[in-house]
Structures are given as C-alpha cells and as structure tokens.
Amino acid sequence: MGKKRKKNNSYNQNNRDYNQKKALSLSTKDDSFKQISNSNNVEIQKDFKQENVNNGLEEQTQSNQRMETILPNNPPSDNKLILEENKKNDIGQIFDINKNKSNHQKTNGSKGLIIFLVIIIIFLIELLLININKINKLKNNECKIDECPIENNNPKDDDKNNETKNETYLFLGDSIFYQYNTGDYFRDYNTINTGVNGITALKTLERLEESVYQYNPTTIFILLGTNDLYYDYTSEETFNHLKQLIDKIHLDKPEITINVLSILPINKSDNPKVSKEANGNKTNEQINQVNENLYKYCEENHLNYINVHDLLLDSNNELNLAYSYEGLHITELGYHHITMELLKYMQK
Helix, strand or coil: CHHHHHHHHHHHHHHHHHHHHHHHHHHHHHHHHHHHHHHHHHHHHHHHHHHHHHHHHHHHHHHHHHHHHHCCCCCHHHHHHHHHHHHHHHHHHHHHHHHHHHHHHHHHHHHHHHHHHHHHHHHHHHHHHHHHHHHCHHHHCCCCHHHCCCCCCCCCHHHHCCCCCCCEEEEEECHHHHCCCHHHHCCCCEEEECCCCCCCHHHHHHHHHHHCHHHCCCEEEEECCHHHHHCCCCHHHHHHHHHHHHHHHHHHCCCCEEEEECCCCCCCCCCCCCCHHHHCCCCHHHHHHHHHHHHHHHHHCCCEEECCCHHHECCCCCECHHHECCCCCECHHHHHHHHHHHHHHCCC
C-alpha cells in the first residue's frame, strides 16, 4: 500500500513536471509567436509606409514633370513665383495694350487735326494766290512794250456793217486800260483797246502809228501818266509828255475827237491789302498836280477832260479800296463807275 502511494506520488509529480514543462513550452512558443507576429507587423507597416512614400514620390515626380512641361526652363521650387510673375506680366501687358490703344487714339486724333489744319492752310493759300494773281496781273502779263499785242475789241464783221455803228472808239492807255474789258462793257459800240502794261505817255508818243492811226478811230480816250510818275518823272515832266502826245495826235489827225481822262488816284495807306511796290515813290499830290494842269490845258484847247479821279476817292482822298485790288489797279466795280462816266461821251 505504501509502495503504491509512492508510485502514485511519483507519477503525480512527474505529471506536474510534464505539465509545467508543457506550459512553459507553450508560453515560450506563444511569446515567440507574438514576437514573430510583431516583427511581421512592423515589417508590414514598414513596407506600407515605404509603399506610401514611393507612391508619394511618384506622384510628386509626375507633378514635377507636368510643371516642367508647362515651365520647362524653371526649377520646380520656383513654379509659384513664376506663375505669379506671369500673372503680373499678363496684367502689365493688358495695361500696355490699353495704353497703346489710348496713345493710338490720341495719335489718330492729332493726325486728323493736322490734316484739317493743312486743308485750311491750303485753302487760304489758294485764296491768297488768286488775289496775288489779280494784284500782279500787270507783272504776270508783262511783256516788252514794243512786242505787246494790241487788244482789238472790234465787233465781228457783221457788226461793222451795221449802219448804227458809225463811230469807232479807241482806248489808248497803260495797264488800267489794258485790263479794261471794253468789249464787254461797251457791247453796243465799236471799240478798240490798245492799252499796254507798264507803258508811259513818253513811250506812247513813239507808237502812235501802230497804237492809233492804223485803226482810223473817230473818237479816242487817253488815260496815261501814272507810269511816268512811277519812273520818277516829276509832275511837270509827266504833264509835258501828255501835252506832246495830245498835240501830236491833234496835229496828225485833227478829225479825231480827243477825250483826256484824269490820272486815277492811288492808295498808300497801311491797309494790308495795299501793295507798296505797285505805286513806288509816286504820290497823290503829284497826281493831283498833273490833273490840274491837264484840266487847264483841255479847257484852253477845247478838249474833253473827263474827271474819273474823283469818282474813285474814299473819305481820305485816296483810291477807294472797294474799287482796287492793291491800291493801283481797278476792280470790276471800279470799271463799272468809269464806264458809266465814259458813256456820256459816246454815241451809237
């Protein structure tokens, strides 16, 4: 019985040792398994993290590649600065475009104004040239006295045969008569105009054959002397030239009726319309002196003295600029007044 208890005790002891060892072994295995499991988890986490990092790097690389495609010449770290700079440049370009448009509009406006002013200036110059052309008609049409053509305002041959036109009126003078369109002013009369630009009474004395006699006029109107004064002949010398001319015609052709016109006044005022060169050194005082002598001479010799001088005076006893282009030559209105006076000495 006692041996049997010993065996049983020994068996129980052995059984307990076995169970302890088994438990210890299981515990060790369990710890080892935990360690292995933890190790595996760490590895898995590391691999997961590494994968995330790799994915992030790949995405960053792709993003950088896209940025490099947009901005190939700039480092990725400056992309934001570059974009901001580009925005600023775009805004600046917009302002520059608007500024250029504004400047272009201003330039177009300035060009339009300049063109308008140029047109106005051209228009004024044309008007001035027209006026100058009239003023300088004498100079523009000037020719040598011996070569100047004689303006013949004779009517047509049919009119010459008209029995109502028995008189031939000849106008002998200088540029005042040369510019006098007697053919229009005296349409119902047989007129001949032998006026010559720039001629003097002294020179006309040498041209009586070609200027007067060849036309066999019945009546003659003489208007000369202003150019004698222009060429610095005195009032007395100018009168003597006229006296010699009239005496010569009366002597050669006593049948001709002679009408002597007074020398026209001039205007030497400061009016911008007046040409100082046109009148030279002559004065209205000299003209008045010649006219007084002519009037006395005509009275003494029973000649017609026609005072057209006073018809053209202004309030200052100078040539009325309403009747003159530049203070010497006569406008159409001036010729109208002269015509009305001369008609008193003409008959059909």
